[in-house]
Amino acid sequence: MTPSSIVRLLAQALQDGAGGHALRAETGADFAFVCALYAEVRHDELAPVPWPDQAKRDFLDAQCRLQRDHYAKHYVGAEFLIIERDARPIGRLYVHATGKEIRLMDIALCSTERNRGLGSRLVHALRDEAARRGVDLTLHVEPTNPAQHLYQRLGFRLIENRGVYDFLGWSAQAADQLNTASN
Structure with missing residues (x-):
């Protein structure tokens, strides 16, 4: 299967930075990593819950599986990608492109890889x-997610609060209008 133009573009963005980063399609063999990453990202949410660690892990694994099934069902044709550094998985990026929008479905990096500009480049x-x-x-994105600051800095605007999530959007036209108004 030939990589889509978006995958090629994202792979180029990774190569333009330092650090031996690469991008590849997620496979079934990545599921353990994806679940561990999901659990790492959600750790703080479950910290106050008085469950044994194994119960938390089982719950997070089930949630990860449900999320992946939801994405596969509702975003047919999406790119499910693994971000690597030195041939080791360090993150995931899920994206779905249609003729009307590009949806960044999910981007997550291991905690040791955050705040290094990688997410911004992508x-x-x-x-x-x-x-x-x-x-x-x-x-x-969740309203309390620290990535909100990144998205605001990159010109995303709130389209709609959808309860648990804020639905954000960026358009070249809106960015041009904002730049024109500020000049």
Whole structure:
């Protein structure tokens, strides 16, 4: 299978930075890593819950599986990608492109890889592709997620609060209007 233009663009964004990063399609063999990453990202949410560690892990594994099944069902044709550094998985990026939008379904990095500019490079690459295609780049993010600051800095705007998630969007047209208004 030939990589899509988005996968090629994202892979180039990774190569443009330092650190031996690469991108590849997720396989069934990655599920243990994906679940561990999911659990790491959700750790703080479950910290106050008085369950044994194994019960928390079982719950998070089930949630990870349900999330993956939901994505596969509702985002047919999506790219499920693993981010690697030196041939070791360090994150995941799920993206779905249609003629109307590019949806950043999920991006998650191991805690040791955060705040190094990697996520910013990938989101910039997706913004560039959205602008080239003339479509919006959209995503869902929890209102308390620290990534909210990154998305605001990169020009995303709140489209709608959907309860547990904020639905954010970026468009080249809105970014141009904002830049024009600020000049």
